[in-house]
Amino acid sequence: MSEKTIKPYLEQLAKLDFKNMYNNDFLHTWDKTTDELRAMYLVADALRNLRERNISTRIFQSGLAVSNFRDNSTRTRFSFASGTNLLGLQLQDLDEAKSQIAHGETVRETATMISFMADVIGIRDDKFIGEGDAYMKEVSESVEQSWRDGILDHRPTLVSLQSDSDHPTQSSADMLYLINEFGGLDNLKGKKVAVTWAYSPSYGKPLSCPQSLIMLLTRFGMNVTLAHPEGYDLMPELVKQAGVYAKESGATFTQAHTMEEAFEGADIVIPKSWAPYAAMEKRTKLYAAGDQEGIDKLEKELLAQNATHKDWCCTQKLMETTAKGQDTIYMHPLPADINGVSCEHGEVENEVFDYHRDGLYMEASYKPYAVAAMIFLQKAKDPIATLQALEDAATPRWNQA
């Protein structure tokens, strides 16, 4: 963050092909080329640089950023509020409980109705397997259609704020953190990363976090080991694709069945609880069938199954086996289940968490910039020239005489 100018970022941007990001959505990292992802990281860092030098990055005089959170959120909600505000948009939340959506209105209709002055729409829909992606796709197609039909004067672009398959703003923040920690994206090549399951007293945490990681890290040459207890599989097609990505980038993608194996010699560890895919699919079907008894029964089974894996905890002892011992990078999207803090037994020992607190918070600090960069690339036809113009104008964000 110590650069005195964004010139270095712009020079790197000039070498990449990312023209298709303009007027497009950001729903999964795997919809994007590596050039496009690289461009997004560079724009995020450039926006951060400008803001830290108190230069306004407002490109909108007015306009709405519409959010639709179908699940609770603090971090992502504030990241979306922050990132859109940084560009000059006003947040308008679609609270479905206060709307007339229950009327039986189609997605296409609601999507159009909220979009007459929306420049961007952010959606979190991660609760049921298959539903989040389907919903976002439908919203995207709806506003695209309304734009083509001349109803909307421009096309509001979408940013996924977490679906059932991917959590792109989270994994992009993770990447930005690693890029800045290791001094450049190319320095990540060959680093060993442990993406592992960890025990939590709750059950049913989204699969999208680990999936997002294995699908992204493998593309930039990192050697990823995925480890989880038997039965805690991720979506099989994503696991398969992570292997393909690893191969393409000259890296490895390995599966293991113990934390020990994954942590051994790792440069980065990312242990976190998630639900078994098969169980989540089953739950989605029970929910669709309105079978509450079945859901309750399933929950009991899952909690019992979960309880047999309390040993999957990120301990100081385990950290010792990693590349730099306690100093190896430990990451988590937060909030974590911390032994003796938020629960008795959880994902991580308090000593480990506390030792890495600054890093974890720094990791989170990139999310607003990831959001802003995704939107910037959707909205600026010539992002390099627009960033340069912002730096040249040097309008103070926070104006003091």
Added chain:
Amino acid sequence: MSEKTIKPYLEQLAKLDFKNMYNNDFLHTWDKTTDELRAMYLVADALRNLRERNISTRIFQSGLAVSNFRDNSTRTRFSFASGTNLLGLQLQDLDEAKSQIAHGETVRETATMISFMADVIGIRDDKFIGEGDAYMKEVSESVEQSWRDGILDHRPTLVSLQSDSDHPTQSSADMLYLINEFGGLDNLKGKKVAVTWAYSPSYGKPLSCPQSLIMLLTRFGMNVTLAHPEGYDLMPELVKQAGVYAKESGATFTQAHTMEEAFEGADIVIPKSWAPYAAMEKRTKLYAAGDQEGIDKLEKELLAQNATHKDWCCTQKLMETTAKGQDTIYMHPLPADINGVSCEHGEVENEVFDYHRDGLYMEASYKPYAVAAMIFLQKAKDPIATLQALEDAATPRWNQA
């Protein structure tokens, strides 16, 4: 929207007398002269023209737009958010559930307390006959009083976002749609419009939509036929006044008791469910008396009464009898009860709705501009000069290098 300049709108504006709109409220269309309404349509179209040419129409550097939704809303909520944002105001919702209003505070006090930096207040209060209008009037008088007393440094103006009698932002959007469809307000003269009741599985939909239409369309020379089953009367004084308006504008206002009669040869059809006025009055009294048993009984009666009118549906067959058959303009404030989509039997056949989808969405797209135009005329002492200054400044709303 293809005009390259707003000059034509400004030239037409220059011929109208609308000076009384400055610093005034917009609670009902019938509070306004036809010149004032014409001015509002012109300003709405001018604002839309500027926005579509990417010219900022921000006239506020700071300031609040306060909303108070006493009933659910999606379209109007986003229209108010959009229209006020277009002018530079920040939306601040008064959520009565999170406030101290239950304390027994007077309307005058609350109205003043939320208004110290409010430039405009938007209210939806449409649930009980007589209450919405009364509440808005009290809020208006309260802030007027506080302004005269020197407590408020300016007078926040009100925009009705739907009361029990009128829904001016909806019917104004409808007018804007028709003006643009027919190529000018004067081209609407002599057009036959069917404003008809239609069956919905729910009961108790607001009277304000059809009332707003018959009170507005008749003023601009359209021949309106109002049709509904026996018992589904609108407020009698409004029905009477619609007849007076029709006479004044050289048009006709007819009542019919079948959809067939109203649709026959119509240039525009607007079929929609509403509740019987007498029943709504009764319900208001039961509610005031806290008679939940009575309300439940009334609801049962109304649903039974409703169910006898399932034949009031906008079908393809009925559309054939209109001036242009399937191509005759079909309008609805949305969301509609669509056969086989949102319900089994509803207001309209899916084929009709689907065929007119683009028009319906376009109709809705004018609402943010109707809101913005109402506020613009309340807040700009010389709207023509202010619009001209905005066009001359040509500050990009969405700034790209």
Added chain:
Amino acid sequence: MSEKTIKPYLEQLAKLDFKNMYNNDFLHTWDKTTDELRAMYLVADALRNLRERNISTRIFQSGLAVSNFRDNSTRTRFSFASGTNLLGLQLQDLDEAKSQIAHGETVRETATMISFMADVIGIRDDKFIGEGDAYMKEVSESVEQSWRDGILDHRPTLVSLQSDSDHPTQSSADMLYLINEFGGLDNLKGKKVAVTWAYSPSYGKPLSCPQSLIMLLTRFGMNVTLAHPEGYDLMPELVKQAGVYAKESGATFTQAHTMEEAFEGADIVIPKSWAPYAAMEKRTKLYAAGDQEGIDKLEKELLAQNATHKDWCCTQKLMETTAKGQDTIYMHPLPADINGVSCEHGEVENEVFDYHRDGLYMEASYKPYAVAAMIFLQKAKDPIATLQALEDAATPRWNQA
């Protein structure tokens, strides 16, 4: 407010030492020197002057003002929305019910997560003795730590929107009202103020209002009499400190046990209900222990105790005994319990309240400016130069050609 320039305010500001307010919090008035408080009043009046002359006081092009209301609020919510909007910030409410805070996340973590682009954080937490102050302190220390650790690029400053001990934005608005009513802060010296308890049919109203008053008014030379029924004590250390403040400013601080005694010859009366300190402490402990039965029992006792003091009402008869009779200044933070309006027996007779309505609303009108001034002094390193620059730029807040 009739000044044609803010020069007089700036000249007075130049004589004061308030440099420590920069980058600092505003949690209690007693954390501040009298110079700092004087500076805040001057900046509030200067901001009001600029706004009333339609000069924009926006110092932020983007940035968030985060609010966290752990108790209901209308006035303070809108004051915070207004004051922050006046400076160019966008409000983002942290709705704990919609967040993941229940997950067991630490205060430090949440505080950091919402602060990546937060310039200011406003908190209301007034329900339980000891908790509000402790929570705000923890949030403040958390963001300070995250800023020192390089996680946050600047330090978000805090404004207390009411804790269990103090209500600084309210008492600052009260001071601003008095300053403007009496034509200057120095004119308040020697004025007799009655800060008295009054009966309310509810129980458990915050102690922070009267505490805030006795701790502030005594510092500026006002002779304060505190009166309440036996058992309705305030926090003893604050009562003691009010005496010290009075002594330091050459004023008196007296305690009485009847309204009559306090009102006798008073220049200003501020009668309001509050809960007994000891009972509130007990309630806090019962709440912590989860003893709902105990809480219910306590509530019954308190309501019974309360009911014996219905004679503590601000009547016309009592007003007669004050310095100027009915014209003596009567103040209340609102909403008040008014006889025959919001309850049968309350804090004040309707005749008294109604006679003073304009003054009460004017009192409230200063709160947005108190909020804005606190933030302005936290965010402008050279407030005098920054205010001067705003006046010189003379950008219209509300732009009309």
